[in-house]
Amino acid sequence: MGEHFVTPPNWQWYILAYFFCAGISGGSFVLGTMLRLFGDARDAAAARIAFLISFPVLLVCPILLTLDLGQPSRFWHMLVDVSGGGLVFKAWSPMSLGAWALLLFGIFSLVMFAASLYEGGVVRHRALQATASFVAATAGRIFLIVGAVFGLFVAAYTGVLLAVSNQPVWSDTWALGGLFLASGLSGAAACVLLASRSRRAAMTDRKLIEADRYFILLELALIILFLATLGGTLSKVLSGGWIILWVIVLLGTLVPLGLHWRPGLMRQAALLAPVLVLLGVLALRAVIIFSAQA
Amino acid sequence: MTNHWRDIKNTDLILINGANPAEAHPVGFQWFLKAKLDPARGPGSGGGAKIIHADPRFTRTSAMADMYVRIRPGTDVAYFGGLINYVLQNNLFHDEYVRNYTNASFLIKDGYGFTDGLFSGYDPKNRKYDVSTWAYQVDTAASAAYDAAHPPAGGAVTAIAKRDATLQDPRTVFQLMKQHYARYTPEMVSRITGIPQDQFLRVAGLVGQMGRPDKVMTIVYAVGLTQHTTGVQLIRSGALLQLLLGNMGRPGGGMNAERGHANIQGNTDHAISWEILPGYLKIPAPGQKTLADYVSQSASKKNDPRSWNFFGTNYRKFMVSLLKAWYGKAATASNEFAFDFIPKPAKNSSWMSIYDQALKGKMQGLFLNGMTATSIGPDSNRVMDALANLKWLVVMDPLPTTSSEFWRRPGADPKSIQTEVFMMPTTHWIEKDGSFVNSGRWSQWKDQVIPPQGNARHDHWILADLFGRVKALYTQQGGKFPDPIMALTMGYANPKQPTLDEIAQEVNGFDLKTGTRLASFALLKDDGTTSAGDWIYTGGYPASGNLMKRRLGVQDVKANDPTGMGFFPNWAWSWPLNRRVLYNRASADATGQPWDPSRPGIKWDAVQKKWVGDVPDYPPTMDPNSATSWLPFIMNGEGVGRLFSNGVNDGPFPEHYEPMESPVQNPLHAGQSTSPVAFLYTGGTGSHGAVTGTFGTADQYPYIATTYRLTEHEHYVTQHVPLLAGLQPKPFVEIPEELAAQKGIVSGDRVRVRSNRGKVEVLALVTKRLAPSTIDGKKVFTVGVPIHWGFVGVSAESDPSKGANWLANALTPFVGDANAFTPEFKAFLVNIEKM
Amino acid sequence: MAQTVGFLTDTTLCIGCKACEVACKEWNGLPNNPLDFKGSYDNTGQLDHANWRHVRFLETSTSNPDKPIAWSMMSDVCKHCANASCLEVCPTNAIVRTEFDTVFIQQDVCNGCRDCIAACPYGVIGFNQQSGTAQKCTFCYDRLQNNLMPACATACPTQSIKFGDLATMRQAAAERVQTLQSQGVSQAQVYGDTEYGGLHAMFILTDKPEAYGLPSQASAVLPGRNNIPGYLTAAVTAVLAGLAGLIAFRRRGEQPAAATPPPAATTGGR
Ligand SMILES: Nc1nc2c(c(=O)[nH]1)N[C@H]1C(S)=C(S)[C@@H](COP(=O)(O)OP(=O)(O)OC[C@H]3O[C@@H](n4cnc5c(=O)[nH]c(N)nc54)[C@H](O)[C@@H]3O)O[C@H]1N2
Ligand SMILES: Nc1nc2c(c(=O)[nH]1)N[C@H]1C(S)=C(S)[C@@H](COP(=O)(O)OP(=O)(O)OC[C@H]3O[C@@H](n4cnc5c(=O)[nH]c(N)nc54)[C@H](O)[C@@H]3O)O[C@H]1N2
Ligand code: SF4
Ligand code: SF4
Ligand code: SF4
Ligand code: SF4
Numbered sequence A: 001m002g003e004h005f006v007t008p009p010n011w012q013w014y015i016l017a018y019f020f021c022a023g024i025s026g027g028s029f030v031l032g033t034m035l036r037l038f039g040d041a042r043d044a045a046a047a048r049i050a051f052l053i054s055f056p057v058l059l060v061c062p063i064l065l066t067l068d069l070g071q072p073s074r075f076w077h078m079l080v081d082v083s084g085g086g087l088v089f090k091a092w093s094p095m096s097l098g099a100w101a102l103l104l105f106g107i108f109s110l111v112m113f114a115a116s117l118y119e120g121g122v123v124r125h126r127a128l129q130a131t132a133s134f135v136a137a138t139a140g141r142i143f144l145i146v147g148a149v150f151g152l153f154v155a156a157y158t159g160v161l162l163a164v165s166n167q168p169v170w171s172d173t174w175a176l177g178g179l180f181l182a183s184g185l186s187g188a189a190a191c192v193l194l195a196s197r198s199r200r201a202a203m204t205d206r207k208l209i210e211a212d213r214y215f216i217l218l219e220l221a222l223i224i225l226f227l228a229t230l231g232g233t234l235s236k237v238l239s240g241g242w243i244i245l246w247v248i249v250l251l252g253t254l255v256p257l258g259l260h261w262r263p264g265l266m267r268q269a270a271l272l273a274p275v276l277v278l279l280g281v282l283a284l285r286a287v288i289i290f291s292a293q294a
Numbered sequence B: 001m002t003n004h005w006r007d008i009k010n011t012d013l014i015l016i017n018g019a020n021p022a023e024a025h026p027v028g029f030q031w032f033l034k035a036k037l038d039p040a041r042g043p044g045s046g047g048g049a050k051i052i053h054a055d056p057r058f059t060r061t062s063a064m065a066d067m068y069v070r071i072r073p074g075t076d077v078a079y080f081g082g083l084i085n086y087v088l089q090n091n092l093f094h095d096e097y098v099r100n101y102t103n104a105s106f107l108i109k110d111g112y113g114f115t116d117g118l119f120s121g122y123d124p125k126n127r128k129y130d131v132s133t134w135a136y137q138v139d140t141a142a143s144a145a146y147d148a149a150h151p152p153a154g155g156a157v158t159a160i161a162k163r164d165a166t167l168q169d170p171r172t173v174f175q176l177m178k179q180h181y182a183r184y185t186p187e188m189v190s191r192i193t194g195i196p197q198d199q200f201l202r203v204a205g206l207v208g209q210m211g212r213p214d215k216v217m218t219i220v221y222a223v224g225l226t227q228h229t230t231g232v233q234l235i236r237s238g239a240l241l242q243l244l245l246g247n248m249g250r251p252g253g254g255m256n257a258e259r260g261h262a263n264i265q266g267n268t269d270h271a272i273s274w275e276i277l278p279g280y281l282k283i284p285a286p287g288q289k290t291l292a293d294y295v296s297q298s299a300s301k302k303n304d305p306r307s308w309n310f311f312g313t314n315y316r317k318f319m320v321s322l323l324k325a326w327y328g329k330a331a332t333a334s335n336e337f338a339f340d341f342i343p344k345p346a347k348n349s350s351w352m353s354i355y356d357q358a359l360k361g362k363m364q365g366l367f368l369n370g371m372t373a374t375s376i377g378p379d380s381n382r383v384m385d386a387l388a389n390l391k392w393l394v395v396m397d398p399l400p401t402t403s404s405e406f407w408r409r410p411g412a413d414p415k416s417i418q419t420e421v422f423m424m425p426t427t428h429w430i431e432k433d434g435s436f437v438n439s440g441r442w443s444q445w446k447d448q449v450i451p452p453q454g455n456a457r458h459d460h461w462i463l464a465d466l467f468g469r470v471k472a473l474y475t476q477q478g479g480k481f482p483d484p485i486m487a488l489t490m491g492y493a494n495p496k497q498p499t500l501d502e503i504a505q506e507v508n509g510f511d512l513k514t515g516t517r518l519a520s521f522a523l524l525k526d527d528g529t530t531s532a533g534d535w536i537y538t539g540g541y542p543a544s545g546n547l548m549k550r551r552l553g554v555q556d557v558k559a560n561d562p563t564g565m566g567f568f569p570n571w572a573w574s575w576p577l578n579r580r581v582l583y584n585r586a587s588a589d590a591t592g593q594p595w596d597p598s599r600p601g602i603k604w605d606a607v608q609k610k611w612v613g614d615v616p617d618y619p620p621t622m623d624p625n626s627a628t629s630w631l632p633f634i635m636n637g638e639g640v641g642r643l644f645s646n647g648v649n650d651g652p653f654p655e656h657y658e659p660m661e662s663p664v665q666n667p668l669h670a671g672q673s674t675s676p677v678a679f680l681y682t683g684g685t686g687s688h689g690a691v692t693g694t695f696g697t698a699d700q701y702p703y704i705a706t707t708y709r710l711t712e713h714e715h716y717v718t719q720h721v722p723l724l725a726g727l728q729p730k731p732f733v734e735i736p737e738e739l740a741a742q743k744g745i746v747s748g749d750r751v752r753v754r755s756n757r758g759k760v761e762v763l764a765l766v767t768k769r770l771a772p773s774t775i776d777g778k779k780v781f782t783v784g785v786p787i788h789w790g791f792v793g794v795s796a797e798s799d800p801s802k803g804a805n806w807l808a809n810a811l812t813p814f815v816g817d818a819n820a821f822t823p824e825f826k827a828f829l830v831n832i833e834k835m
Numbered sequence C: 001m002a003q004t005v006g007f008l009t010d011t012t013l014c015i016g017c018k019a020c021e022v023a024c025k026e027w028n029g030l031p032n033n034p035l036d037f038k039g040s041y042d043n044t045g046q047l048d049h050a051n052w053r054h055v056r057f058l059e060t061s062t063s064n065p066d067k068p069i070a071w072s073m074m075s076d077v078c079k080h081c082a083n084a085s086c087l088e089v090c091p092t093n094a095i096v097r098t099e100f101d102t103v104f105i106q107q108d109v110c111n112g113c114r115d116c117i118a119a120c121p122y123g124v125i126g127f128n129q130q131s132g133t134a135q136k137c138t139f140c141y142d143r144l145q146n147n148l149m150p151a152c153a154t155a156c157p158t159q160s161i162k163f164g165d166l167a168t169m170r171q172a173a174a175e176r177v178q179t180l181q182s183q184g185v186s187q188a189q190v191y192g193d194t195e196y197g198g199l200h201a202m203f204i205l206t207d208k209p210e211a212y213g214l215p216s217q218a219s220a221v222l223p224g225r226n227n228i229p230g231y232l233t234a235a236v237t238a239v240l241a242g243l244a245g246l247i248a249f250r251r252r253g254e255q256p257a258a259a260t261p262p263p264a265a266t267t268g269g270r
């Protein structure tokens, strides 16, 4: 690829915030699903927390996206083709796909949110009871899996969206989708850990920490892949002030990794690790979004 | 232009000197590119015409040229001189043409000479030449014999010149010319112009091929040549080269001035400048008591029995017809057709002298009509002080100008300026119909585009109304010599509101007996039975109607351009007599056959017994092979082109003189470095006294400056056009990279440029398009100053400085050409500093 | 179906007069540029929402003593790509292909997401803060619909901008390059014959495309190219993450057997 002669789309803070939320929301749902499917009764609480996180965070996404539009009142043009008629759906346009994915994922996320509210005993209402028992059934498992796939997509596609352009950095690599997914999952794990700290489910915590460890390793591998694929535009992401963000990214990955291997330390630093992870998740997206447009 | 825009496509080689057509004439420039793109054109084997651009700056024109020649401002006399010398030394001139179509064989008086930079007859006290020695040896016997045979018509004098057809006599123009130019060796050219010898010889190599009959070259110039103290000689130099190469009168050839405003050609034809009357008739001079005196002293003498001397012979008819147009019935044979009504200026009354007089307190008021004196310069501060020295100033303009606002310009104290300024809103030309005459002499009638805006009135209505009121005052109060005012004809349907159509008819002229409009100036008479407001336009609006409105053009090229030479005879109307190429008789040989059959101008058709092609510059049915046929150049006294001429004040041959402000002494004759006859104004008082005191020297002002235009602006008026201001928003000076590096200046810095007269404070544009030259062994930098900004318009309004010190002409010297008095805008000295 | 139109912009005939820029602004009522000096003859700077033609000035030194500077001017414009990156990504179908085979942004549909700006490989599209939409050259859609030449081509004094039937333009381009090469301009080349399935605004260049701010043949690629690899990596990551979950959350030795979540009654009870 080498040289680019483009204008940046000027995607700034709204988009950064959106990418972060999409990662957390999608990641949490996937996490919750895995806890439910692979884990045991003791993990149920953590699973509930994951779903309780996913939906509210997801709700923020369309708001951020709409605020970023030049014509917010036309956000619905993403779904309805006002000139050609019918719906707009462009499988090869991640933004079009993403719009639909957000909508549909919203349904899954909402249902699991409701069910979790009921199961957690926060709210007890006929309607909720019904949903709860539905998701408890076999159909529920399939429902969960499908939802998780959407979750994975929502967490990942933002990376592909950047790549499907002609901007420097973004379009020079194919690693962004995976990278955002991995960091999204690790971010989600961090959120659940933070939220479940009170509940003292030591075993689940250990499981989450272990999972996060793998996610971080995955993320580090993909960061290396990302940088490796940049070629000519590598300097753009590594130059000047951006280094500071990269330092935060490293702190958000290596430090937790180190702590994770020392459960002893981990107990003291129960707060530190997940916070660092979340900062890392944010910094990673920031450096990729901003440096390319600089 | 001797030729016209479209004709440039017919050429093999284009020399551009002192012009930047890609930027100043972008539409006309398409024809340069057409020539370049045409594989049938070009020197040697063809493959497209070549463009050689000689300019101190590498411009958007240079970018399109095949060869860019960096020349020092004001030195083209040496450049052309070198080429002339090369052509003469190597016998590359068009021999047959030079012998028969120029005055090369004429013998010059023995008194004529040139030593130490001065021609014979110089009077240092008055800085003038007595030109009596710059004359032909007259064969008095032959002259008398001729007069006996043909009684002299209309007061024109016969003075048959002696000739030597072999060109060997040392007193022939040819030998004198060879001797004069022998000094312009490639080495000398390089010392003066800064053009490397090897590059100059590459240019000469190409130009040298253009003397072949099957090749033709055009020279294109504009104010980069005229705006020098040697302006006229710069242009003559090119003309001499073209005569030697036999390129005058030929399609694809000629000496072509790209004119200025869309109608500046029309302005000149109608006597915008003080020393002429309409149609280039001379302004009467003091001492010319009778019409006969005037004609005999103004009309060219007949120097050869076969010279028609058309202008000279008919001078009286043209003058009388003009007087009839102006004074009608009051112009009678008994009062010499009111010849006395015409003023006889005693001394230089050129543009600059107006302000010189004002500074001397000799002027009460001034009308500025469509002209922004303050911006135009030269030496704007001097001009503004002159305006402040008036009782009243009337600015007739559609828009505010630096002249209408000078009294409240940034830094000025309105209370201290007593001049009463009247702003008269006129219509802009887009709010008028009327004619535009382009550089190619095409008079093209245009429609009114929009109706007059606001209170705007047409200029001619304002002037007509004003005249009516002045006349009324004379009727009431009388006054000294009221006759010229009382007698002036205003024969329009509404004398207060003449239409341009009526004026166009008046210009064309009438047969006063029948009242019909004339079809040709050949019909004009000196007995008072015809009128013509401008004889060269007679025929443009004949009885059949306004030919300037014709529009038969490219919609059907075959039908509308039958010869394929681009004449388009039914597109508008071209003076004289719809002729598209002047002197076109010279495009054919003695027998009337074109020098280059593939590019005919006119051709003698022996069968039809008439000339075919362009409108011939010759009697349409005169057989060139008859022993009594006229010589080719029918207008002048010689009947041939002038290589030697006494029609100019500063030398019969062009000579290189340094600009008034120059970094070097003249390498040819340091003793006479600058023009000995350039007019030096004596000015008023204080800082605006004698101009000689305002010239700077190279030790204080080491850099040459030249001023010029940019595509994006039209002088000062486009300061009112936001979209154009957007393209070139702020004033700047262009500085060569090397000089900028020395001064630590980078593009965008604010810089101050000073001359000995004033300063500009603008932004820097550092460029490699300007570079130093080696002049007489000395490294010299040139900086460029675009002219377009001032304290009026959107750029000034948008700037904190409000346009203070934005006038390029604050820098320029108040001195001009010895003949045309055109200011030396193009070469002066400055210093430059970072602010 | 109306004719397929095209531009051929010939840098060897461009004199940098900017008549095209002004004509475009006049016809399309585009806002003026700020009155700031940019330090060169180019005070327009770039193509954007307010500049749909932009004349680039490219200045380089040469070793030719008779032409020490190569100063080439190029009137840049939307390329109206046959395979248009902008049109590919636009999520609202605001960007459409017209009956003249040009690429047009419907201002009443665009919602200002700016994905097209990210996509255009030529940096053509600009975002208009006032309208909140993306804007670029319309190929004078309104003029074409009324059988008028585009304003820029009409104004060009040197026919550096040629307008006409696309096929004719392609042929003219080929011929022009031949002539130039026969006159010794070895670098003369057409840009836009093959890029993006053939551009509807082609250029005659005398140097490599990069010198004019145009991506080379090799790097003229569509955004869509990154879809498959992008999603694939994501999928692989997803699978690995799944495995990670499987390992991390696997049931450890202790009770209870099944992880069936306890019925609501047993858990939530007081
Ligand atoms: N865009 C635009 N076009 C215009 C005008 C305008 O204001 N703007 N004005 C119109 C008018 S009124 C006129 S008179 C014409 C003038 O048209 P031009 O004469 O072409 O315009 P200039 O830029 O004044 O000068 C032309 C060139 O002469 C060069 N030059 C200066 N001194 C010398 C010299 O001694 N020798 C040589 N060989 N070159 C020299 C300058 O560097 C400059 O590039 O343009 C007309 N056209
Ligand atoms: N240093 C330097 N100075 C120069 C030159 C240079 O090269 N260098 N060039 C010189 C040359 S060649 C020229 S021609 C002058 C140009 O100097 P000007 O002719 O003064 O420049 P313009 O801006 O064209 O001014 C024309 C004025 O006429 C007005 N106008 C337009 N149409 C009409 C009309 O129909 N009626 C009336 N009454 N007004 C009208 C416009 O509003 C404008 O104010 O500058 C000269 N000064
Ligand atoms: S502005 Fe008018 S006169 Fe000047 S180049 Fe353009 S068309 Fe010719
Ligand atoms: S150049 Fe850019 S804006 Fe124009 S069609 Fe191609 S991709 Fe779209
Ligand atoms: S900004 Fe408008 S035109 Fe561009 S992609 Fe978004 S909706 Fe389509
Ligand atoms: S085609 Fe029309 S819109 Fe496009 S650049 Fe030319 S003038 Fe502007």
Ligand code: SF4
Binding pocket: C013, C014, C015, C016, C017, C018, C019, C020, C021, C055, C073, C075, C155, C156, C157, C158, C159, C160, C161
């Ligand atoms: S109008 Fe033509 S010549 Fe002038 S800048 Fe535009 S493309 Fe070049």
Ligand SMILES: [Mo]
Binding pocket: B223, B259, B260, B261, B264
């Ligand atoms: Mo002029």
